[in-house]
Structures are given as structure tokens and as C-alpha cells.
Amino acid sequence: MGFSWSIIQKQRLKELNADEEQQNMLFEDKNERDRVFLELDRQLIKKGKERLDNLKNIERRPALAQLESKLVEALTSHGYVQVVTPIIIPKRSLAKMSIDDSHPLFSQVFWVDEKKCLRPMLAPNLYTLWKDLLRIWEKPIKIFEVGSCFRKESQGAHHLNEFTMLNVTVLGLPLEEREAWIEEMAELILKTAGISDYVLEKETSVVYGDTIDVVSGIELGSGAYGPHPLDQNWGIHDPWAGIGFGLERLLMIREGGQNIQRMSKSVTYLDGVRLNI
């Protein structure tokens, strides 16, 4: 039982979202392997076309767009206010997140000119809004954003240069409620995303303080809380909690998929289906 897929076959099976078992099949000889490949290729193409037919005739929205809407609905119905902020942010916003050229994230930032870049995260804009909203609204301030963020990644199976972040935050809650808030918010978001199998892992970081990662095989999201060393850069003194998720990762885990590209904003895939079928 020594023959695995050829490199080209394996690549094609990944594109067509074959499951792990299918990707790791072994064969007695090459003829048998190539015969099974043709059959599997045919089946997976049929499955892809059925999903695209379903998109065209019934769903009419790709999973990524539907998940965004479901999260917005769940969060607003729990009293959180959606905000929509710019993708292009000033360099000084990065500096206030202490992301300078000694920070590992700095080299991953896309610059559009000397002073402006594409946001690698939603936090800087939310900090900016917090500061103003503290003067206008009573605490707790409960806001969230869903939007594209950008990092120069190696574009592996779990990373995208362009991905969709959700960040939910509460500013001005009692200190002792912060961890419970993160746990409850993780539950609400994962339930909305259709994921029930996950664990929370507490990590301690010298720079970022304690974080609570949400893990389901891979890291799906991460919670943090303050007061936090960065807060003073933004003039924030109240306790807060926040949690962030990558929507494409949520979809990849929910659908048991093998590659994150297929769930991303793409012209190569549509709603998880490779378009060269």
C-alpha cells in the first residue's frame, strides 16, 4: 500500500476541498490510484456544482456574508452597537499600538504611503472611538466591528493576506466581570457560527498581558482585557474586555475544510467552491 497521490493530484484534491481521509488515501499501484482519482475528481466537482447551484437558486449569499450578518444580528440584539471604520489608518495609530519596526507585526503591514497603511487589526480604530464615546455615552460602552484586515502572511493553510475580523468590546465594566464576559462572548459568537467544539486557553504575555485564546484545532480567536499597558497611549483608564475572531477561520472549522483560501474574499473560489471546476 505504498502509492499516495501525485503532487498535482493532491493539489487538485485540496482545491476541490477533499476531506483529510480522501487526501491521505494510499493505493497498491499507480493505475488503481489514477482510476480512483478520476472518480473522486468527478464526485467533488459534482458536489461543488451542487453548492454553486444552491448559492444561485436558494442562498444567494456566500457563507462569509451570511456569517457576518448573523453575527451582527446576534450582537446588536445583545445591546452591542456596530461601528464601521476606515481600512486605511495612519502610521501613528500603529505606533499607539506599540507596533513599530521592532514589533513582529510591523513587517507584515501593507503601506499605501509613508504615513498610511492598511489596518492589520481593528483595535486602533476601536480605541479611537472609545475615547470619544466615553464623553458622550454612559458606561459600559459596548461596540463591535466586522471588517477586512490585512497582513503580509505566508498564505499558508490558516493564513490570508486579506481576512475578515470581528472585534467585540465592552469598556467600563467591573474588573471582576471581565473574564466571564470573554467566556460568554466566545460562547455567543461560536454558537452563532455553528461551532460547539472548542476550548479556552489562558496565556500570559509580557507585552499584551493576559489573553484567553479560543481554540478548536487551530486558534479561532483571542480575548484580552484591561487596564492594559497600551491603554495610556489612547487615554483610556477604565477596565475593558474584548474578543476578536477571524471569520474565515470560523467557517473553515465549521465546514471541516482543509484550506482557508476557499472561504475567503476571492475570485478563485465562490462560496467555498473552486471556480475552475
Place this chain on the structure above:
Amino acid sequence: MGFSWSIIQKQRLKELNADEEQQNMLFEDKNERDRVFLELDRQLIKKGKERLDNLKNIERRPALAQLESKLVEALTSHGYVQVVTPIIIPKRSLAKMSIDDSHPLFSQVFWVDEKKCLRPMLAPNLYTLWKDLLRIWEKPIKIFEVGSCFRKESQGAHHLNEFTMLNVTVLGLPLEEREAWIEEMAELILKTAGISDYVLEKETSVVYGDTIDVVSGIELGSGAYGPHPLDQNWGIHDPWAGIGFGLERLLMIREGGQNIQRMSKSVTYLDGVRLNI
């Protein structure tokens, strides 16, 4: 009656979304003017705070996000399929739109590296999807996208560097139905956006063929149809029609506002209200 607002007063009134009449008031003397300014400033701040309270307690989504959802609902219920495509696009996609360094739009493009830029329009990605979907779906292919586009604009009262486009397209319809399609789609979109007062203006362009602009004081959107000179770059031969709108402009016109920044993705304004109130 010779005294108008001071420059600083006028700027502040614009920020607070004073209407045209309020912005053009004249006074007998400076004392009277400054007295009225204080009163108007107070009123406009009160109005802004009321809108933000309404956002916090009732709406929970800014007008821009709500409009996007309403348009998605209207279009999917009419059989159009939403797509979500990348913001970062390759230089060759611009070239296929014949946007090279002799094209007026070229200098407005934000580059993230030598070969990649931020999309200044949605059309290149939709052309790419059309080509694949023609092999998979029966005609007519009906797709749309709502998403951020980017242009280096002078950031005047009607332009934004980062704005939200809607593009609705149909590929493979009878030639004689294209203009009627544009008229009907303009009506559906403007009705959904709450705008009833507009006209369609047909323009002929040597490069882009005939276009049908949607005008309500300013240009809100523009329809186009093919076969079109650019189609051959994308391998498209079927007749098509499409229409595009800037969502922030739709909101500005609907709300009778004076500046487009207030309706944009922003950390200075939230749901149309200046946050330094």
C-alpha cells in the same frame, strides 16, 4: 445684513451637519452673529447626541451598514447573487480595464507594492467571476457586490478616498432589454435607499461607450452596458448591463447632508454625527 459666519464658525457648522440655510445665514452685526452661533451650536450638538442615543438604544447599526443590508436583501430577493471579492487586486486587472498610466484614474490608485493595488472599482473582479460562471451557470448570470473601493481623491464635499460601492450586473440578457434593465435597477436601488427624486442622463463616451448616469443634484451612480470594447480583454462576448452606486452618496442625498465624510467609514463621525461634540 452683511455679516456671514466666521471661517471657524462655518467649519464647525458643517461638521455638525447644519443645513444649507443655516450655513448661509447673514447678520446685522458680529454680536448678533456670535449669539446665534452659540444657540445653533447648542441645538446641533443636542440633535447629534439624540441621534447617537438612538444608535445606542434602538438602531444599533449605523446608516451605512443598514443601507448595505437593505440593498443585499432587495437584490437577493430579486434573484441576484452576492459575491465577496478581494480589495487588493493585481496590476494586470487594472491593465485589463485599460487603466494604465495614460488613464486619468491611474494616478488615483493606491499601490501596496509594485504589482498590487487597492481596487478603485468593483468591475475587474466581477469580470473575472463572469468568465468562470459562464461555464458553470446558465445565462443570465446575475451577480452583485457591495464593498470598499479606494481612490486618491481631493476629499472634497462629494469625494472620499475610501468609499463603499455597489455594483449590480446581469450577463447574457437580450440586447434590447439592457436599457430597461438599467432603468428598473436604478429604480429598485434608489427606492431601497429612500430616494425618489432623481433623473437618468445618457452620456456617450468614446472609451466606455454609452453610460446612463443617475443624478440627484450630484451623480449618485452610473449604468453601463455591453458588448463593450473592454469585454475582449476578459473573454466576454455576451451582452450585459450593470449599474454602480456609491453608498455614502446615496446616504448624503437621502439625509440632505452637506458633506460626504459624515456618512463614511470613519473614526471622526459615528452614524453621521461628529464625535467632538
